[in-house]
Amino acid sequence: MKIDKEISHPIHPQHKLKLEYSEIPFNCEGCKEAGIGFQYKCLQCEFHLHKACAVAPPSFCHSFYNRCEFQFLYAPPGPAMRICDACRDDVLGFVYHCKACGFDLHPCCANLPHVLNDGEQNLYLCHKLSSSCHRCGGKGPGWSYRSQCKAYNLHVSCVKELLAESWQAIYLNVDKNKVREMQTRIPSINGTLQNTRGERGARKVTKYCQIAGGAVSAIVSAILGDPTPIIAAVVGAFISK
Structure with missing residues (x-):
């Protein structure tokens, strides 16, 4: 699968984001969770996104939830606090949400290797x-x-x-x-x-x-x-x- 070294992203339209690799942790501006390793970064604004957050597909299915179709959202739906069903942490930003079942997954949790x-x-x-x-x-x-x-x-x-x-x-x-x-x-x-x-x-x-x-x-x-x-x-x- 081809990985773009430079992308534009809707939540940071003013500058291009470049793919970088770092062993220094960063705070992802998308899901609001910690990250390390590959990231898309704005060199002018110190804006960081997990690779999983930056190039997240609009929808996906997970083998743990056979009846669910998860949609990618820039913010958790509704006024109530949402909890990631994988790690049990609060959902504060980008999220995969199943409207039918109410399940939520952080993008990085959704991509955890089996x-x-x-x-x-x-x-x-x-x-x-x-x-x-x-x-x-x-x-x-x-x-x-x-x-x-x-x-x-x-x-x-x-x-x-x-x-x-x-x-x-x-x-x-x-x-x-x-x-x-x-x-x-x-x-x-x-x-x-x-x-x-x-x-x-x-x-x-x-x-x-x-x-x-x-x-x-x-x-x-x-x-x-x-x-x-x-x-x-x-x-x-x-x-x-």
Whole structure:
């Protein structure tokens, strides 16, 4: 599929947007979510769009919702707050909406790969949890990734929570010279998982932490719009500090 290196977009008609690749997170002006990797950027206005938001098709169907046809909208419909059915976060901008069923998906969530590889094994995107989430210990709503060995599940929402307060609030709109500072402030996935697993033996905890740490880095890179090994490694380095 051909990717245009320069486009015009209706919500930023005054300048062309150029395709760029960055390992520095940005705030997407379309869906209002964090992004990393490929983006369409206005070099004059510092205007950013996820690639998935910038070139979103007007409609699409998802295998999790066989009876739905999602329409792309520049803003959530109606006066009530909308929730993304994949990650359970608020919908604040661009959204895929099924009018018939009322489902909503962030563009990047709609594009989450059905299969990821964390460097050790495949992770499979699931509509519902079959067992408890490795992060929160619950079976709440929202999509999740399940390991190939079926030993653990991770809510997409739980993975986003690992970044939401400490990464997005601090990292977005921060200049590149502060990247090193950020590395010491990202929450430790190891510490978090040790607390949630309890005292089941140091070896087992360490093993689960290593497995989940790799999975989290792969899932985060996909959530941010760029499921590539390079970005996964960058994100993994932040999370595992």
